[in-house]
Amino acid sequence: AARAMLAIAAVTAMLTIKSEAERISVWSQLVVAGGVLLSAAGVFGVQYVDFTVPGSPTVEQVLGRYFLPLALVGAALLPPLGSTRSARLRDALLIVVMGFPVVSVAVMMRALVLRYYLG
Numbered sequence: 259a260a261r262a263m264l265a266i267a268a269v270t271a272m273l274t275i276k277s278e279a280e281r282i283s284v285w286s287q288l289v290v291a292g293g294v295l296l297s298a299a300g301v302f303g304v305q306y307v308d309f310t311v312p313g314s315p316t317v318e319q320v321l322g323r324y325f326l327p328l329a330l331v332g333a334a335l336l337p338p339l340g341s342t343r344s345a346r347l348r349d350a351l352l353i354v355v356m357g358f359p360v361v362s363v364a365v366m367m368r369a370l371v372l373r374y375y376l377g
Contacts, residue, residue, distance in 0.1 A: 263358045264329065266351055271333045273348035282334060290334050297328055 282290070301324045302317050309319035 259358075259362070263355060267355045268333065268336060270348055270351040270355055272336045273344045273351070287335055290331065294328050294332050294335075297331075298325065301325065 302320060305320045305324075306317045310317050
C-alpha cells in the first residue's frame with residue numbers, strides 16, 4: 259500500500275507542474291540529482307561504518323525508509339504532466355495521498371490493540 263501511495267504521490271506531483279516554465283533549470287536539476295546521489299552514498303557510508311563487518315562485500319542494515327526524504331527531494335526532477343484539464347484528477351489524487359497517513363495510523367493502532375491488548 260505504501261508503494262502504491264508513493265507512486266500516486268509522484269503522479270500527483272507531476273500533475274501539479276503545469277508547464278516547462280515552472281520547471282527548475284538544467285543546472286538546478288543537476289545539483290538536485292547530485293545531492294540525492296551524494297546523500298544516498300552517505301546513507302550507505304554511515305551504515306557501512308556502523309553495522310558492517312570491515313571488508314564485507316555488502317553493506318548491512320540499509321533500510322528503505324532511509325531513502326524516503328531523498329524521494330521527496332527527487333520529486334523536483336519529475337517531468338510535467340499537468341494541464342488545466344488535469345486539475346480534478348490532481349485534486350482527487352491529492353486527497354487520497356493526504357488520507358493515507360490517517361488510514362495507515364488507524365490500521366496500525368487497531369492491529370496493535372488486537373494483538374497485544376485483546377488477543
